Amino acid sequence: MHRGLIVGVVTALLILAAGAVFFSFGGGAFRTAVTNILGVFEGWYGESLQPGASMAHTWTDAERGLIASLSIDRLPTLLPDPSNAVGDDSDAIALGHALYFDTGLSPDGTVACASCHKPELYFTDGKVKANVRGVDTQRHTPSIVGLAYNDWFYWDGRKDSQWAQALAPQETAIEHGGNRAGHARYVLERYHSQYEAVFGPAPDISDLSRFPFAAGPVEDEATHAAWTAMSEEDQRTINRIFANIGKSIAAYTRRILPGRSRFDDYAAAALVNDQRRMAELFSDEEAEGLRLFSGDAQCANCHNGPLFTNGTFHNIGLPLALGDSFDQGRSLGTLQVVEDEFNCLGAYSDATEEDCIELRFIKIEGEELLGAFKVPSLRNVANTAPYMHNGMFADLDAALRHYNAAPPAFPGHSDLNPLALTEKQSGALKAFLQTLSAPPHAPQELLRPPERENTN
């Protein structure tokens, strides 16, 4: 009986002594392994409420590298947009800030950019489809947070700069409902000094016989006819002012960047393998969600990089919403952007041909473009429901169910594979997605309408 006790104690002492020797002299890899094992063991008695807690935060080097690749710490400094010479000009930012919130950029005085891209809703509108006067547009309002890092704009990428994108809703009948001649006149009258501070002397467009109140290549026949009646030179004058309106708005929207989320702190802890800090930041369920996200659930195939998007277009086999007809998506957007007079290679762009690398090497053909839409960032995804280009999923659960089932696309082909996740796993993914929320990173004054005196 005593012999058993003595042998047990001696054996335990030997085990611990061996451990101490390994710590003192062991090689790097072996020591890492031992450290990890002890980390787990420490978790057992240190956080006894959750046996195995630290296993949830144990990652291989490759996994930690992949987690770090998603961190906002890996987001490069925003480079200038070569097509927009005033993109980082403080006067242009101030003018764009005013224009962004100005409902005067719609003939009935009801619609501004901020009507759909609301700062308080992470620059979305919470609606299934964009809708300002009781009429649905074709698609759901995407957030503009961090869009300055994108190469393509709109769900189908039919614009190739933020400033060109900002122009299109201005002339869409069911959005702002304006026209470029009207907008040019409005901005030159209301913001004359601010405009000239950014773009130099404004042209004289007071002659109504040359520059009608309402003229532009829009749906309304009279306004369209007034536009085609103008000389090409006068059209170019209006186009230049119109483009400058877009460039000012883009100077503002470029400033709206994603903030640091709880996930980013977790990624920083994962990078230095600080398991204690990781366990403070993420529940086991959230860590399991991250493991699925970057692993078996294959989310990070497309939702990769610090903005959780590869910036390109994929068909994910979305079913048609009731009453919708098939939406071609990217296969039409490519044709539109190469024809766009406000694209990177166009007369109103400030870029050289060399700068327009995305447009010069745009993929026009390919079955995978059919029914493909831009991969959205997942930052703030929990706060920007509903989801998808057509807003058909009301919540994250519905979106995750789609990825789990991955029905085939028709027409085209879906880039998804069925996942067969359990409910618990889907719950973990959802928990992880909720760690990506953070207020936009932008000067506070840019997150609300400018003071009145700044607009005159």
Place this chain on the structure above:
Amino acid sequence: MAVRFCACLLISTLLLSACSAVAPLPQVSGDGMAMDSEDKAGMDMSGGSMLADALEPQTTENGLFTITAISRLDPVVINETHAWTLHIETTDGSPVSEAEITIDGGMPAHNHGFPTAPRVTENLGDGDYLLEGMRFNMGGVWVMTLGITSGDQNDVVTFEFELK
């Protein structure tokens, strides 16, 4: 007897471990930090990459040409449009300076092509050609197929590589 032995082993180990937690073994944290910074320096945080010159020169299917493909972006990373330099030789080592080159490729496992439409934009001389508009939008296995025409000779080569 065996039960008593195991029980004593367990209790003793736990007690001694508790002691070591109060007075941790020296240098663990210091060594740990050193290990971490080494990892940080050497860790791939790109989400998918490979070295610019990772591809071995390859002979075309019918043995007419040897192709070297080197990225001008080093390392090659995902989500960045960039250029490559292609070098074409006959198998006896003479540069092929007037070749027509077509390019295709993608991710066979995902059934999609390149996200861009890369093409050769310049003949740089001495068998070198500038391939612009390359982009990879995912980590994983990619293929790049080059069709080479020189005079009345045609041949094809496919490179397969992984961004990891």
